Amino acid sequence: MIELKINGESRQFDGDGDMPLLWFLRDELALTGTKYGCGKGLCGSCTVHLNGQAVRSCVITMSAVSGSEVTTIEGLDAEGRHPLQIAWAKHDVPQCGYCQAGQIMQAASLLANNPKPDGESISDAMRGVICRCGTYQRIESAIKSVAGGEA
């Protein structure tokens, strides 16, 4: 039996320990804000926080997250009003929106660790999360607005 906390709630899993966290979130818990994009940790659509750090939930197995604390987009802020979510809306970042939970979770982890990142630090953090619609310029503006304290 694997036990862990997801968005502050205790959860148990007794299935295949090789199952990536992504599918537990989506199929078992109906936390569908976390998206499947590649299954290989290449695109970042599935990004969640594991003990406060951004990880790709499509390649982290359930065995590996036993006893951990996981935060998904649904748990980032109780009211859905994390400064980045507000900034994302203000800059109207999303086009199709599919990757944006991953983008926001990646950016939230970056700012939690480094509240005033320079351009290079933002690139290093965000390069792993692909947006095919091409919203990068607005992602940049949104992150910088929060890092600069405007939100």
Next chain:
Amino acid sequence: MSRHVQNLAPPFARKALAAEVSRGVDQAVVRNVSRRDFLKAGGVLVVGVSLYASGAAGTVAKAATSGDSGQGDPWTPDVYVTVEADGTVRIISHRCEMGQGIKTSLPAVVADEMEADWSRVVVEQATGDKKYGDQSTGGSLSVITFYQRMREAGASVRAMFEQAGAQYWQVDVADCRAENHRVVHGPSGKSADFAELVQIASALTVPATDQLKLKTPEQYRYIGKELHSVDLEDIVQGKAVYGADVRLPGMKYAAIARPPVVLGKVKSFNADKAKAVAGVERVVELPAAQAPVAYKSLGGVAVIANNSWAALKARDLLEIEWDDGPNADYNSKAFKEELLKAVRQPGEAVRNEGDFDAAAAAADQVLEAEYYAPHLNHMMMEPPAATASVTAEGCEIWAPTQDPQSLIPMAAEVTGLPPEKIRVNMTLCGGAFGRKGKGDYVDEAVRLSKEVGAPVRVQWSREDEVRHGYYHTVSAQHLAAALDDKGQVTGWRHRLAYPTIFSIFNPEATSPQTLELGLGALTLPYAIDSIRLEKGGVPAKVRIGWLRSVCAIFQSFGINVFTDEIARARGKDPLENLLELLGPDRTIDLTSFGMENKEGHPFETGRLRGVVELAAEKGGWGRELPAGHGLGIAAQYSFDSYAASVVEVAVSEDGSWSVPRVVMTVDCGQVVNLDRAVAQQEGAAIMGLGFVRHGRITAKDGRIEQGNFNNARVMRYGEHPKTEVHFVQNHLAPSGIGEPGVPPFAPALANAIFAATGKRFRELPIGSKV
């Protein structure tokens, strides 16, 4: 053209095929259906606009203009505008939302004309139903096709509220005007909310279309302004529902091993290892695909499980022996030579003005160059996924789909159910770019649900999509220009060859069709005396599908890079050369190329010149640049819009390059939603950049060689340029914005690289180093 092709013509083809395909939109019919269908609800105004010009349209139009009271043929209007008792306005969006913002933009047009307060408008997604008219969302056609109808729908409701106000106060309607969800009586200053007037309005007759007073541009409240997407809050909170987010009680999860070669078949398989995976319930063989492949399932072997992971894991454990079939001889390297061979010899002339051969014979110099562009995959972030629930009573589908109505006959054929028993729910598309107009993944879900007797969700992995997609075609072009002794361009010859999109509907189709050639090649706007376009024939060995901007991507690349080559040969500045080739402003008759002149959308070369000049101005053409930097320019008319790009490239000593700045200019007539229109151009720049840097799908022995984002690469954060977008300000009939920005980008970048390095690139992708 066969009926099969007519019915499944790609969206960008539909408009031009209007005469053949009975999906034309000729006439808007607006009427109040409150009394007949909604009277019992009390105080609710429901107005429908018919967007579907079927044989019954005449009847409907007559009924509407004569103040029909609900007798006669049953009639279901296509777009409902509902005003509820509390004044809430509900507008149905019948097109597919895939990131382009149409679910916001078209309802905003209705809201603007009806003077609704946008904060009191709720937009609802339609199901797939022929009563909505054409729902096949592609070809940048939504606004072109529906803008006027939406305005008329909104203006009808506004007129009804003004009339209701006049009745309420017993005053002259000429003194009443709707204003932001209220009706104001000018002389007295009295006003009433729509909520107060809805009961009266619901009993009124809808005014005839020719009685409507549409707003003038200075009165627009939302049109041309910046409106955020209606799904924005749901998206940033992770609540928006995409294809794979649908969950039904008792639902099974499926993953499928498809034939690695198109039209391949299962010879034999062993599912023992797959069945041993915990959670796996069944293994089902799907029937092999047969030509024409159209949007049908590719066949293969499906694993049905109680979760996605078990299905995907077990699918990879299937041991299958394949019969690869007739396409196993497809090798991209050899096919490139076949394409080049085709364009090195005369083809079938499809445009021929003057005498190119005579011009070449008399020329001082004949320039020649060959261009090549590979297959591309859509690479939308959401791989195909669809859920279907088939019972004896009906079939319900939930899918991210650009063409919901195409799924109905497909599901009817699989299930044996009548079309009216099939319901198609449209989720948001997590990117589409043309891919989700082809519902092979829905066909799979319907087949599997029927087979297992439970709701089934089919999930494609990324590798599934990269290896079993519908690919942007692969092309070769040979261009030649005759220059006389004064350096004037006297002749232009363009030979091209590529597998046609129409091959998925008709295996006999082996050469480009007018609809494909019309995306840049037929429409060459240059004032040159002798112009000849020739096409060659090649077969299709994979499924060819339209991808954002379609053939304009490579046709624009060949034409605009060759134009830059001509400038260099003439010793002219590329901007000056381009403007000179465009010649005097004139209207080009598209019917002379076998195309259609769309009403309200004549092809004006002056508008193309306009975007070129605007791009040059905003991009600082001719300015001093740092060492290693270069500027390139290109322009393209496509999807009834005019677009130009000025791209600045920075090349390092080691040959690595980046794009620090891009200026995108567009003339699409009246901009409908400025924020989303800008976003589309920002995205177009990123997509165009990705085509130049990475975009390439190749086949070996009929199998696609790439599989995931590691080798089918797309642009990442940090590689993005500073993109500036400028629209030509006018109030002409609005045209497409989703696709026109893409085509000029790649050639402008290639031209910039030449300006920076003197190296000419004629093949895509160029790669990360030059």
